[in-house]
Amino acid sequence: MFSGLSAFPLTPMDENGIDEAAFIRLIERLAEAGVDAIGVLGSTGCYAYLTRAERARVARLAVRHAGDVPVMVGIGALRTGDVLALAADAQDAGASGVLLAPVSYQKLTSDEVFELYASASHALSVPLCVYDNPGTTHFTFDDELYGRVAHLPNVRSIKIPGVPATPEAAKAHIERLRGLLPSHVTLGVSGDAFAATGLNAGCEAWYSVIGGLFPRTALAITRAAQAGDRHEATRLSERLQPLWSLFRQQGGSLRVITAAAELQGLVKHPALPLPLKALDGASRQRLAVVLDELELSR
Structure with missing residues (x-):
């Protein structure tokens, strides 16, 4: 499950709770498209904004509706004890693996991050994916820490x-x-604009935001790279430059991809927990044009 396309869908919600019907639709679309894995409760899944009970419910729904596609569940939290509780919930739900970012309010040290992963890895009976996302955690792994963490069990x-x-x-x-x-630890690229370059350079996996909404588009890039057709993978990615530009302009992909899901009628508006908001106004209109030009709305 740590190779190929791992698609990360939204967790559509409003202030009244999770839109379970919309979430199930997103999961079933990914399974039908034939993605290699589904990653729920990542940054696109707004895990940090959900209660433990809500996260457990999302995990169960994802596993139930993913068919034969393995599901990886995010377990990031501020306290190690909460991470361990979320890991237990994910395993109880039937997750095939878990995803852990070093979430913190206070800036963490490398030793603190290592101890977090050591605690989690020793408590697990399923594989763990290390989530290096300095844009949201404000912690940057160095090469030495990659090596230390990669040698932990699971x-x-x-x-x-x-x-x-x-x-x-x-x-x-x-x-x-x-x-x-170690040879059993794969590397997966994130940051969708870098995916083709990363896959062509030897990354085994793409942990993809657009894969959660446009799986066939992301699969075409992934399969080209896996087949050794670097030119085609690059061409398909470069075709999406208008979308990558919107991601950069908006400081990330979440608001853009949420608005795209709303425009396609896959989720209701609003689909993010306040104070987060999807694109609106001129930016939303520009996105609608981009989706149409790229035929991502069809």
């Missing part, structure tokens, strides 16, 4: 935050990281 993948822009630099970056990791 760690099977590291979700890295993009790669250098040029193919040569990306390949050198992945090869350097690969030399620090």
Whole structure:
């Protein structure tokens, strides 16, 4: 489950709770499209805004409606004790793996992050994916910490935050990281605009935001890269530059992808927990044009 396309869907909700019917539709679309794995309760899934009970419910729904597709469940939380409780809930729900980011209000040290992963990995009976997302956690892994964490029990993948822009630099970056990791630990690229470059450089997985809403588009890029057709993977990604530009302009993908789901009628508006809001006004109109031009709304 730590190779190929891992698709990360929204957790549609408003102030009254989770829209379970919409969430189930999103999960079933991904299963029907044939993604390699589904990642729920990642950043796109707004895990940090949900209660433990809500997160347990999301995990159960995802596993129930994913068919044969393995489900990875996010277990990030501020306190280690809460992480362990969420890990137990995810395993009870039947998750095939878990995803853990070093979430904190106070800036963490490398030793504190290592101890977090050590505690979680020793408590698990399913594989763990390390989630390096400095844009939201404000913690940056260094190469030494990658190596230390990767040797813990049950760690099977590291979700890295993009790669250098040029193919040569990306390949050198992945090869350097690969030399620090055990052979059973995969590298997965995130930051969708970097996905084709990362896959072409040797990443085994793409942990994808757009895969959660446009799985066939993301699968086409993934399968081209897996087949060794670097040119086609790059071409398909470059075609999506208008979408990548919107992600950059909005400081990330969440507000954009939520508005896209609303525009397609897959989720109701609003679909984010306050104070978060999807794109509106001129930005939303621009997104609608982009979706139509790229035929992502069809």
